[in-house]
Amino acid sequence: MKLLERAGMAVLTRMEPEAAHAMALRALRAGIAHGPGEITSPRLRCTLAGLSLTNPVGIAAGFDKNAAALHGLARAGFGFVEAGAVTPRPQPGNPRPRLYRLPEDGAVINRFGFNNEGMEQMAGRLATRPRDLVLGLNLGANKDSADRAGDYVQVLKRCGPMLDFATVNVSSPNTEKLRDLQGKDALAALLAGVMEARAGLPRQIPVFLKIAPDLDDGGLRDVAEVARASGISGITATNTTLARDGLRSPHASEPGGLSGRPLFDRSTRIVARLSQYTEGQIPLIGVGGVASAEDAYDKIRAGASAVQLYTALALRGLSLGEEIIRGLDALLARDGFENVSEAAGTRRADWL
Numbered sequence: 001m002k003l004l005e006r007a008g009m010a011v012l013t014r015m016e017p018e019a020a021h022a023m024a025l026r027a028l029r030a031g032i033a034h035g036p037g038e039i040t041s042p043r044l045r046c047t048l049a050g051l052s053l054t055n056p057v058g059i060a061a062g063f064d065k066n067a068a069a070l071h072g073l074a075r076a077g078f079g080f081v082e083a084g085a086v087t088p089r090p091q092p093g094n095p096r097p098r099l100y101r102l103p104e105d106g107a108v109i110n111r112f113g114f115n116n117e118g119m120e121q122m123a124g125r126l127a128t129r130p131r132d133l134v135l136g137l138n139l140g141a142n143k144d145s146a147d148r149a150g151d152y153v154q155v156l157k158r159c160g161p162m163l164d165f166a167t168v169n170v171s172s173p174n175t176e177k178l179r180d181l182q183g184k185d186a187l188a189a190l191l192a193g194v195m196e197a198r199a200g201l202p203r204q205i206p207v208f209l210k211i212a213p214d215l216d217d218g219g220l221r222d223v224a225e226v227a228r229a230s231g232i233s234g235i236t237a238t239n240t241t242l243a244r245d246g247l248r249s250p251h252a253s254e255p256g257g258l259s260g261r262p263l264f265d266r267s268t269r270i271v272a273r274l275s276q277y278t279e280g281q282i283p284l285i286g287v288g289g290v291a292s293a294e295d296a297y298d299k300i301r302a303g304a305s306a307v308q309l310y311t312a313l314a315l316r317g318l319s320l321g322e323e324i325i326r327g328l329d330a331l332l333a334r335d336g337f338e339n340v341s342e343a344a345g346t347r348r349a350d351w352l
Contacts, residue, residue, distance in 0.1 A: 005033070005317045017099040017108075021314060025064060028072030033318060035076035039325045043332045044079075046340050048306050049206035049233035049283050051134055051164060053079035056340050057296060057325045060287050060308035061085055061138035061167065061210075062110075066117045067125040074130040077322045082308065083122070084138030085169050088154045090118035091142055094174065098256070101315065102249035106291060107263075108311045110240070111256030113174045114140045119158045126162035136165035138210070139194075143175050149190040153197045160201045168194055168232075171212035171239035173257045179212055184222040191230040206233035213238035213266045213288060220270065224277035234283035236308070237274055238267040241288075260311035264289025268302050272351035275303025280345055291316070293327025300328075300340060301347035 008027070012020040027033045044055035058080040064073060067083040074081070093115025100109045116122075122137070129135055139155045141148035156166055168191065170181040181190055191209070198207055209232055211223055227235055240257025247262060267288025274284055283306075286299030291312035299307045313320055328340070337343045 002319060005319050008033075009317050013101075016097070017101050018096065021099070025069045028069035028318075031072065033072060035072070035318070036322050037075055037077065039077040039322060041329050043337060043339055044325065044329050046305070048080070048285075049165070049208070051080065051206060053134060053306065055079040055325050055328075056300070056306035057321065057328065058082060058285070058306060058308045059313070059321070060310040061169070062112075063310050063313065065115070067122055067129070070125070070133060070135065071130050074133040076318055077325055079306070080134035080136065080164075082136040082138055082167060084116070084167075085114050085140035085172070086116050086119050086122045086137060086155055086159070087114055087140045087142045088119050088145075088151050089142050090121070091115060100251040100254050102247065102251055102260070103315065104248045105252075106261030106312070106315065107247070107249070108259050108314060109251060109254045109256045110259070111174045111254075113143065114172065116140070119155045123159050123162065126159055129162065134164050136167055136208075137163050138167045138169050140169050140172070141175070141178065148178070148181065149186075149193055152190065153193050156194060156197045157200070160198065160205060161203070163205055165206040165208060165233070166198075167208040167210050167236055169210045169239070171210050173212070173240060173242050182211060182215065182219065182223065184226060187223070188226045188230065191226065191232060195231055208232065208234045208236050208285065210236040210239055211270075213241045213263060213270055214243065215270070217273070220273055221277055224274055224282075227282055228278060232282075234285060234305070235274055235278075236285040236287055237270045238263070238288050241266060259288065260315070261289050261291060264295060268299055269351050271299060271304050272302040272348045275345050275348050276352060290324070291320070293324045293331055296324050296328050297331045297343070298347070300343050301345070302351045303345040303348045305341070305344055
């Protein structure tokens with residue numbers, strides 16, 4: 001299967017990036033790309049905000065925006081999958097081209113702009129979701145909405161009954177002024193509405209908040225304070241960055257959010273600081289630049305309870321997930337941890 005994946009990746013990397021990603025999802029949906037199935041061990045099996053995970057490595061939002069390949073992803077070995085982002089109404093997003101590979105930097109720049117098929121289409125797909133998959137949905141707001149905070153509530157009410165968790169995304173850099181919702185007062189009001197909507201769901205699913213890596217220390221302290229006061233279940237750190245430090249690719253100046261290797265240190269430091277500011281009382285999901293088992297382990301030891309991947313999978317293939325999960329298990333065994341939860345935050349001071 002590795003030979004088949006290498007051949008497929010050789011073809012995909014010659015295609016326009018967005019078209020290549022769409023083809024990869026079609027292969028997953030058609031069952032052409034076969035996964036390893038469940039990957040777990042006593043060291044890897046864990047709980048995240050009440051969710052029982054076979055392992056702490058998940059797929060981040062954006063990989064399967066419209067939940068088109070959930071059955072294929074359910075066989076890929078990951079502990080959880082997050083679909084979306086989804087908005088109440090369908091929207092095309094920003095003009096193409098809007099996705100750029102930066103292989104020299106192990107990175108990607110995108111300016112999608114919440115392109116998705118809308119919550120009604122999403123709800124139809126969620127109704128036939130694989131039941132053995134821990135599945136979340138990234139909630140977004142329509143670009144032209146008069147009430148963006150209300151958009152998150154709409155999507156949660158419509159899709160929440162079919163989910164295991166939901167993530168409030170106020171950190172995409174590609175929807176104008178969306179990041180303004182990360183301000184202390186705006187964020188508190190938004191989360192209050194979301195949590196009220198959650199209270200009306202048949203099940204009280206965990207709600208996470210996804211933040212930007214470009215917040216200053218004061219902004220991070222505000223996020224930590226609001227998160228603790230709101231009663232949300234955890235924080236996902238982080239989304240893509242607007243920074244362009246040290247890039248070599250000719251695409252480095254393209255507008256949009258940068259993800260991948262250049263984001264690793266920045267996002268991991270934020271995980272450590274949030275772990276400190278929340279006194280370890282709120283679970284953290286570490287995202288940004290994870291491309292190896294060592295990267296996943298570093299995020300966890302900085303304070304994350306779980307990690308998510310996207311860019312490295314797009315650049316190197318889905319089997320990287322299995323490599324990272326098995327490698328993480330080996331690292332935990334090497335260092336004498338009986339469970340991954342014991343490792344969380346053990347090297348936080350290294351990143352402060």
